[in-house]
Amino acid sequence: MKASVSDQNNLIELQRIDTAISSAQHRLKNLPEHELIAAVKKREEDSKVALAAAEAELADVKIDLRRSEVEVETVTDRIAKDESRLSAGNASPKELEQIQHEIATLQKRQSELEDGELEIMMRVDAAKAIVQTMQSDLTGLEQMELELNVRYENAKSEIDREIALKKSERTILVPKISSELVNLYEKVCGQTGGVGAALLLGNMCDGCRIQMNAIELDRVRAMDLEEVVRCEECRRILVRI
Numbered sequence: 001m002k003a004s005v006s007d008q009n010n011l012i013e014l015q016r017i018d019t020a021i022s023s024a025q026h027r028l029k030n031l032p033e034h035e036l037i038a039a040v041k042k043r044e045e046d047s048k049v050a051l052a053a054a055e056a057e058l059a060d061v062k063i064d065l066r067r068s069e070v071e072v073e074t075v076t077d078r079i080a081k082d083e084s085r086l087s088a089g090n091a092s093p094k095e096l097e098q099i100q101h102e103i104a105t106l107q108k109r110q111s112e113l114e115d116g117e118l119e120i121m122m123r124v125d126a127a128k129a130i131v132q133t134m135q136s137d138l139t140g141l142e143q144m145e146l147e148l149n150v151r152y153e154n155a156k157s158e159i160d161r162e163i164a165l166k167k168s169e170r171t172i173l174v175p176k177i178s179s180e181l182v183n184l185y186e187k188v189c190g191q192t193g194g195v196g197a198a199l200l201l202g203n204m205c206d207g208c209r210i211q212m213n214a215i216e217l218d219r220v221r222a223m224d225l226e227e228v229v230r231c232e233e234c235r236r237i238l239v240r241i
């Protein structure tokens with residue numbers, strides 16, 4: 001196949017554009033924010049599970065506290081009733097003795113229950129503190145996710161702009177090259193992972209970085225400049241400079 005020197009030079013320019021596009025696409029796919037956002041989301045999920053468990057624990061301790069408060073109220077009410085019977089002054093001496101004894105027993109019970117209530121209140125405070133810490137951890141993670149999303153969107157739109165620019169350069173350049181050469185280039189690109197054309201630098205193909213032997217180099221050098229040369233090793237279109 002033959003192609004003008006200008007077509008061959010434009011083909012190298014096309015290769016530069018395509019390499020820039022695929023490199024930008026690679027960067028887009030591998031933005032560090034991808035993994036960071038996934039990691040933060042995983043931590044959020046774990047944090048939500050732990051928060052739900054802490055909230056359930058707090059609800060349980062609050063029920064214990066309410067039960068304890070009712071027990072204390074019941075005993076306090078009974079003491080008040082006994083005391084009012086005492087102060088009414090119409091009980092027999094034996095009944096009075098019984099009531100006083102009952103009051104003493106109830107007061108001992110009241111004191112025990114109040115100690116228990118105090119202990120449960122401390123457990124409620126501790127459970128509340130845990131819930132608050134977990135809520136603020138979760139809020140922090142959600143904030144981090146928002147910031148990472150903004151960073152990701154910024155990086156993405158910058159790369160998208162770069163790709164759009166390169167694609168418009170490509171659209172302008174392609175019609176300047178013979179379609180036969182472009183078709184060959186596209187075919188080789190498909191076979192070589194995106195690099196279809198390379199420069200011959202000295203005696204080395206810039207595509208596969210393999211040096212030509214002297215005989216092959218002489219043969220290539222003797223060829224007409226408009227002859228389309230392919231690298232014997234990688235089959236890429238070799239453009240001589």
Ligand SMILES: [Zn+2]
Pocket residue numbers: 205206207208209210231232233234235236
């Ligand atoms: Zn090569």
